[in-house]
Amino acid sequence: MNSREIKIPIDDIEDPLNKASLAIDNLYLIRNSFYPENPDDKISKLQQESHYCLNLLDSIPPEFRKSTIQRATYEHLKGKVLDVFPDYRKEAEDHLSKAVKLNPSLTDAWLSLGNCFWKKGDLLSAKNCYNRALSKGLDKNVLCQLSMLERKMAQDSENKSELVDESIRHAKEAITLDVADGNSWYNLGNACFTSFFASGAWDHSKLFQSLKAYQNAEKDEKMKGNPDLFFNCATVNKYLENYDKALSGFEAACKIDPALDANGEVQKLVALLDRLETLLKGHTKAKRLASLVSSLVSVEPNIPYKKATVDLLFEGLNKSTAVTSKVLFYVKHENVTPLYYVACDSNQMCFVLSVYGLQDNVIKERDQITLLEPWYKSVGFSWKGKAYSFKSIRVDFKEQIVVNGKTLSAKQATSTSFYAQHKST
Template sequence: MRTPIEEVSAHLKEFNYEDWISELSKLTEWVYSFGNQHFPSSKQQRISDIEHQVCLCIEVLESVPQEKRELNHERAIFEYLKGRFYNAIPDVYKEEAERHLVNATRLNPRLRDAWHCLGSCFVKKGHIHRAKRCYQTVLEMVIFRCFFISENPAKHIEQSIKYAQRMLVLDDKDGICLYILGCAHFTSFLLTGGRDHNNLQLALEAYEKAKKIVAAKANPHLEYDCSMVNRYLENYKMSLIGFSDAASMNPASDALHQMKLTLQLLDKLEGLIQCKRNDKNKGKSKGKSMETNLPALIESLANIDLNPLYNRATMDLLAEGPNKRIAVIAAVWCLVKYEYKAPVYYMLCDSDENSFVLIAFGILKEAIKQGDQVTVLEPICKFIDFEWEGKHYQFKSVRVNLLEQVLVNGNALPPNSVIREPISYP
């Protein structure tokens, strides 16, 4: 049986080296995989075995005829592959690797993989600042593709996150890199229609770390983006403070407009909740915005069957944060109109007539309607309680990110209820 190196060599000769770049790129992946999985009895033996495979790969690479690598692009790829082969030995610096990778970046400064590999080479050499510059170059190219080229943006966001994390291993006080990492996580959240709140939390962590660094702290874009993330996370007070600060740093931005929108939303939510509280205290049978018979709907909530794996609860029994193995069943009495498509806000009332806000990410507005009976599984609860400019905002909300978290009138939502489009950024 032929080895992968022998197979590639035979294939190249058979097809006259027409696809040498593709075949040898695959071979570099194999060499790195071999190095990561090969563990003989001693470290020296391991290095010797990997070096032997690298030499065999270099021989195959050198067999590519000169006329097949005359163009600058081809020469750059040739130098990159050669440097990458030499760089394949874990934790071992090779001068040959650096020389060929530097040549590759000079021949083609936009060859991202060559910059990435050169950064790895400098890490092995102990030249951390030079490695960092290489990774910064890579990150700038990835960000450029992400924001200016629509082809597979999710892939470029994933690469941005990977490269930013690698740079932060070298320097965890790099404010620009932390900001880029936050932007990448935030963009990933937006691209998924808001379903992945883990990325939103990671974005906030990166932004908050960046704000502690003097060089990044004065960036109004950082403050603005952080405020947007806080609004999605329902950290409304921090969002308002951030928009106010961003507007002070850059009056030309729309930070004041976003601040106004946030307050309009809060006023509407608090007003609806307060109206329902007053109706409950006065013993009224229904709210002004509810055309359906709300008391009858609330009474019928007890008839909704519940999976025995979940415990039925009302809002006053929920803890802040995720509530595992808990289900809240409530009636929808109002859809809250808001300027943006996502998330969607509803006003609900549970069986004890506790009103709360349901915030739905990644679910079409039409999937849940006024008068529906909604079962929220494992609700993620948020307690809003703060003052702003003399007004007190106090209410509870429940967030859902996945279709599987919601039953409407006792039934699962159909798959076509998922929002496939990304959330538009203001």
Template sequence: MAEDEKRDKTELQMMKELVDELYNFRDCYFETHSVEEAGRKQSDVAREIEKTLKKLEEKEDNFQDTAEFLLQKGRCLNVAPDFSAVAEVCLSRAVKLEPGLVDGWNTLGEQYWKKGDLIGAKNCFTGALQQSKNKVSLRNLSMVLRQLPAADSDAHSKQVLESVDMARQAVQLDVTDGTSWYILGNAYVSLFFTCGQNPQLSQQALSAYAQSEKVERAASCYPELHFNRSTLFQYEEMFGSALGGYSRAAALDPGWEEPPEREKQLLEYLKKVTELIQNKGKVKARRLRTMLSNLSTSALGPCSSPQFRSPTGRVGSLEPRTLTSLTHGLNSGVAAMGKVVFSLASEGRMAFTFGMVDSEEVCIVVMVYNTADSWGVLIGDTVVIPEPQVKRNSITHKDESFDFRSIRVDSPLLLIVNGKKQNVQSQIAASVSYKPQSE
């Protein structure tokens, strides 16, 4: 009897190793294949699943009522991106037979998730954590919490904060796990866009992604990592890095439509912006002179008051400056002033973009974040930007190059339009879609 038990144990261990190899084939595909072969990954993985499943099913008669066998069969089917009813049955039976089977609960949770049953998935991951604290349950819970519907924005913020905490705990359990670092990066991206775009959170997200690639070579081949990081890069106006990341995500997963779409949109946006700056929004010379003739310091409005409090907290009136005299970075104590000559609300926009021309007929592009859909400026409006944050953009991507200066404004509330401050309704927190799941 002991001999039989020993043999069964050895066979089950071999099955587990077979399935582990299958996961390794999927997750480390690009360590043995070139990026040019990315289009074959899905069919290659499907073929490996078939081969592994066949080997498992050869032993099914002896082990069909064994929790460990049911777990490995469920895990094997779980490698596929879609829900499998057979996997759900196997895994449900496995955890009934052996309620302490943490891997069983985790894999069952992933199946519920693929099926769209987020509550069921959450219960499985929570159940697994009650058996034992483990990184897989923690990071899966982190992802599910960000996707669960919330009653209101406060409840959603609470879920996102909890999700960051779960991802942090997963990293603490194993600091050498690239997937846990990557999921922590995603949690920070979500927190960044949920809780008022604190630059510190954006840095924490980028650090987590970098750490993910550092500790695990396969992580640099996660298309979602490049896509999500590019979403952040684009918001931070690191356009060259964003384009590079979208392009890399598209190469790693040719079947995923969003990365090439985002890359194309961003390129079109940059083309449009540079063209409009060069031709000053196509405003005719005579009309432009007429517009600029009534540009006067009275448009400074509240900025001319000695009590004016700048976005940086400085108190005192601001001195109007021409666009050419502005330095890169923050221009303290001064204001940029001009007439709007074009505006742009591009597809998938993150910023309301407009161009303004100053008294010297110099044109610059202004990118305003967190604007309500109803907010905008019209051609001919006078805009004053207190303490402008100026940036030189020099971008080369594939065969295209762009070079222009821009001003970043984090909220429409910071602008003075036609001598007036903007009302609170003009601002809304930016929401940006990123790929939340690592599966």
């Protein structure tokens, strides 16, 4: 996006502090909306605009810096300019600290100081600043930053789930202050997405919550230029097996920010889909399948579920239903979650199996597995002239999988690394 197209006009502003404040708003618009192909160009642009803002501040006549409130505003604005860059700057901390000492009621100064401490790596001081800001009154921007910080703190905490739950609570609180604010919805989407991983990467209800929040964020015109929104929404769609939406979302993210590795995600997903198609169509000959699944015909699982084959499944969750099948292939791919397999049922119907929340190597090729309450999806779409069509079953570890007659134990649940899959907090 061309930064010159998003500037707020400031020439008609008479009050020099207000004029500087609007110039700094323009500076942050560039930070948040300017995505050149070369990231160094963004730093150069920020340096250029920050110099302009600092000169504007330094040119303010002394009579506009007399009162305590005026001096606090000046210190706040100067610190905010210096803190626009991604790295920590002590000079920014010094000016922002002066601002809150001179006027402890400056909510945005507390917010800026908290952001500065975060860059410094002092997360506890950052959280204290956000809480001090909220003590002056609820503010959606502060609540969103606090929500983000809690997710960051959860990464190295023994109480991951508790902190992520707090993050979700604060994200929802921000939305109640402005239900139309896309950034607040985006933040909630990220919080729910993080919760999916923090709780073991199996609970798809958290993905549906995340997707709904992202969709609400997209309704805000200001979010149209946020590449991370499209990237994270695409990732959620990938896990929900909405592959066409995932691919188009990654492509949209790449168009906004060429430096983002969204194109790499497209290539990885297409490679996975091509691999699945190859295994389904090229290595499942009738005689071989008949031999492999012959042992499945006589199986009567000792469980209170109705036995079914893939062709009898409904789209979505199939409650009180069990599908017994043979694992044909384990499908290697670049992401941690989920595990992919190609399997076939007793009718020699081949399908893609995606398993969440389970350690690698628990299910092996030639294993006989019974899938309890499977989530069925018929995948069919075209991408760049190539058609993809296959049947898919998703099973979460919590819903149980019986492997070679044995129910899996909790010890075999995944230890998926926190934040393993999504780009932005």
